[in-house]
Structure formats: C-alpha cells, structure tokens
Amino acid sequence: MKRILFIALLMTCSVALFASCGQTKDWHLSEQCMKMLNDRYANARILDVDYDDGMVEVEIRHDKKEKEVRFTNSCEWISTSWDVAQRSVPEVVMRALRQKYPNERIDDIDFIEMPQGSYYRFEIELRGDRDEYVYITPQGVITEVRVYHR
Numbered sequence: 001m002k003r004i005l006f007i008a009l010l011m012t013c014s015v016a017l018f019a020s021c022g023q024t025k026d027w028h029l030s031e032q033c034m035k036m037l038n039d040r041y042a043n044a045r046i047l048d049v050d051y052d053d054g055m056v057e058v059e060i061r062h063d064k065k066e067k068e069v070r071f072t073n074s075c076e077w078i079s080t081s082w083d084v085a086q087r088s089v090p091e092v093v094m095r096a097l098r099q100k101y102p103n104e105r106i107d108d109i110d111f112i113e114m115p116q117g118s119y120y121r122f123e124i125e126l127r128g129d130r131d132e133y134v135y136i137t138p139q140g141v142i143t144e145v146r147v148y149h150r
Helices: 002-019 031-040 091-100
Strands: 045-052 055-062 065-072 077-083 105-114 117-125 130-136 142-149
Touching (some): 031 065, 031 077
Antiparallel strands (some): 105 117
16 A cells, blocks of 8 residues: 555656646747747747847757847847857857957857857957957958957
8 A cells, every 4th residue: 555655656746747847937928039939949948038128038948059049029030149169169260360369368259140140259358457359250250349348
C-alpha cells in the first residue's frame, strides 16, 4: 500500500513539474508581433517582454542564443541583437577594427540585424573616461563611431 501511494505521489509531482515547463506566461503581445516572431524566429522561446520608451523589447532564446528583438508600439520590427564571441567575428571585420584600433581593448561585441542591414557593434575601451561604439558591416566597412563618456 505504501508503495502504491508513493508511486501515485511521484506521478502527481512529475505531472505538475512537466506542466509548469514551457511557455505558459501571457506576454500580452499583439498578434502582429507574435506572427513576426514566429515567422522570423521559428521555435524561439520568449524569455521576457518589456514596454519601454514607446518600444516593445522581447528577449527570446533562438538557435541556442539569447536575442533581444525590438519593435515599435505598432509592432514594426526595429532590430534584433545578440552577443557575439570574438572568435566568431569574420576576419575581414576584425581587420577593419584593428586598422582603426590596433591596441585598444574590446569590451563587448554584438551582432545587430535591422531592416536596412546588419552590422557588428564593438564597444572599445579607450584610456580616460571615454569609450566608443564602432559599427562595422559584415563586409568590413566601418559605418559609424559613437563616443560616450563613462
């Protein structure tokens, strides 16, 4: 009798545990945003949704990467970005960066997709209280440099 009760309890706990897995939270995303996410990032799992400064920011897990997808409030896709390891950056991109910054330290690298194109964003740590964001296309063209102070 104890064995049957133990097995029943174990099965009940297992069912409850597996029922809690997966995407059960209601993120309050419009059908248009959900359709875009499903079309562009099939099988992605939503991790978080944030409504900030007139935009919708959706964190997803897709292709074993955590990505941030940004929309306008009317669900127009703005961008998708994710962290990139330096070893994954194409040589042509690294060459362009090293020509401009031969000895500076790379603090962070992101890959950013936008409707107008894709690029790598490098955060370069400079001496003093200044850092720069350097935007480079996958073809190795530096398109923009933004300076900011820490």
